[in-house]
């Protein structure tokens with residue numbers, strides 16, 4: 413098989429590239445996808461009761477990047493939704509990320525901005541360094557809040573001590589000295605009205621040839637291309653020659669309940685006490701009304717569906733070796749969470765894909 417453009421992976425990264433290449437460059441693309449469906453971990457579908465469920469855990473689109481929002485808005489309208497999360501701590505459901513309401517509820521007294529500042533000044537500890545999750549967490553919120561909200565959730569989520577994890581993971585979560593209880597403060601937030609899969613289906617066109625249920629590694633010798641856009645795991649591309657890069661996996665347990673509402677918020681985090689990290693109730697994300705409801709418990713595991721690159725200072729050396737190989741490739745573009753080994757959000761992946769496409773156009777013009 414010979415195609416000018418071959419894309420490995422039909423997740424959002426691969427599909428954005430496919431959409432640009434076919435619609436702007438008017439070229440045909442071959443997309444090779446291991447799973448039986450498009451959409452990667454953003455895939456969602458309707459269950460037997462007509463409830464929209466996200467098959468690989470909760471995904472909420474949020475961005476400050478107007479160009480990313482406008483690009484995706486050509487394929488969908490939005491259910492405008494501001495994500496809110498509760499955390500189950502000391503037998504109570506409290507707003508998370510930490511804000512003034514969280515502190516008031518935890519300490520059973522009102523907190524103003526000034527009082528919170530005083531509290532943090534008192535408890536923040538000077539870090540040895542700011543390299544690890546534990547260093548930065550204790551330096552930011554002190555030992556008590558670290559223990560309540562972060563330490564156990566993180567060790568369960570990543571399967572290792574917080575002192576081995578990269579500090580950037582902590583930096584995803586804000587600490588607020590106001591009453592804003594939203595999870596994200598980005599300007600644009602929402603869920604595609606008919607779901608992420610419907611949005612991604614609207615990106616497809618007749619110039620794309622999609623091979624589902626096909627492992628690129630098994631057929632790569634039969635395929636030739638001018639450019640390969642690879643969105644699978646970086647280490648797999650190189651046959652694990654420097655060893656395995658660690659990815660954290662999840663096991664998903666869905667439950668249908670015969671009640672219109674199961675819990676108080678779309679997502680409730682369980683830092684302590686349970687083997688799952690969080691429970692998502694999908695209709696609270698999507699705004700669907702129904703007499704039933706579907707919830708999802710997420711159990712982090714060692715093997716299974718690769719969901720997260722595990723960022724750790726100690727694997728930076730192996731990662732750098734793979735990255736050096738990747739940089740030498742002339743005809744291969746590595747894109748997305750798995751191929752770049754980055755903890756990207758949806759908008760960052762779309763922005764990266766648009767940037768890659770622009771570079772591809774520059775090179776083909778030169």
Ligand code: UDP
Nearest residue numbers: 499508561562563565566569581584585681
């Ligand atoms: N985190 C935590 N406690 C929480 C929620 C998150 O310690 O209640 C930490 C944890 O390490 C997690 C990271 O913050 O992996 C990022 O959380 P986010 O909600 O962005 O995770 P995602 O939705 O990508 O799984």
